[in-house]
Amino acid sequence: MHPVKHFRTITEHRNLVCRYCLRLGLVRQGLLHDISKYSPVEFWRGAVYYQGDRSPNDQERRKTGVSMAWMHHKGRNKHHFEYWIDYVINEDGSVGFGGNKMPKKYVAEMFCDRVAACKIYKGDKYTDADAHDYLIRAKRWTMMHPETFAAIEKMLRVLKEEGEDAAFAYVRSWLKDDSVY
Numbered sequence: 038m039h040p041v042k043h044f045r046t047i048t049e050h051r052n053l054v055c056r057y058c059l060r061l062g063l064v065r066q067g068l069l070h071d072i073s074k075y076s077p078v079e080f081w082r083g084a085v086y087y088q089g090d091r092s093p094n095d096q097e098r099r100k101t102g103v104s105m106a107w108m109h110h111k112g113r114n115k116h117h118f119e120y121w122i123d124y125v126i127n128e129d130g131s132v133g134f135g136g137n138k139m140p141k142k143y144v145a146e147m148f149c150d151r152v153a154a155c156k157i158y159k160g161d162k163y164t165d166a167d168a169h170d171y172l173i174r175a176k177r178w179t180m181m182h183p184e185t186f187a188a189i190e191k192m193l194r195v196l197k198e199e200g201e202d203a204a205f206a207y208v209r210s211w212l213k214d215d216s217v218y
């Protein structure tokens with residue numbers, strides 16, 4: 038069990054997301070980002086399954102078949118697309134299970150979260166392509182609303198191709214533009 042290492046990792050991640058959210062003008066979201074990670078159900082499982090270079094939720098899932106920490110986390114944090122998965126009514130009137138379109142401010146926070154997670158877990162090996170490449174690898178099993186996926190993919194592609202300053206400028210502009218999304 039690694040409570041100190043886990044605490045440092047989640048705090049470093051949270052602080053980086055907070056700084057990124059502040060760059061986008063998302064003050065409240067930055068300050069409140071991932072507070073649930075300090076709750077007992079998330080924190081202690083994270084300490085038990087701590088790995089340092091990836092989410093402890095993956096290890097918990099491998100060992101027990103489900104991550105109770107993740108189940109708790111995704112239900113309380115709107116910047117995760119999984120929070121928005123519910124029954125949907127399809128164009129033909131049938132009912133299915135899928136992703137609903139996320140509000141823009143949470144898509145922007147998801148951008149901050151993904152970039153920060155890659156930086157924390159990759160360390161010195163981080164590149165601006167990492168978050169985009171991870172998203173594309175996960176596309177086949179992701180139940181994200183198509184418009185939400187397109188928005189986050191574009192943000193991460195700008196990061197990959199043009200760098201961090203250009204990506205944050207793009208996201209700030211996207212947030213202000215009522216005609217998009």
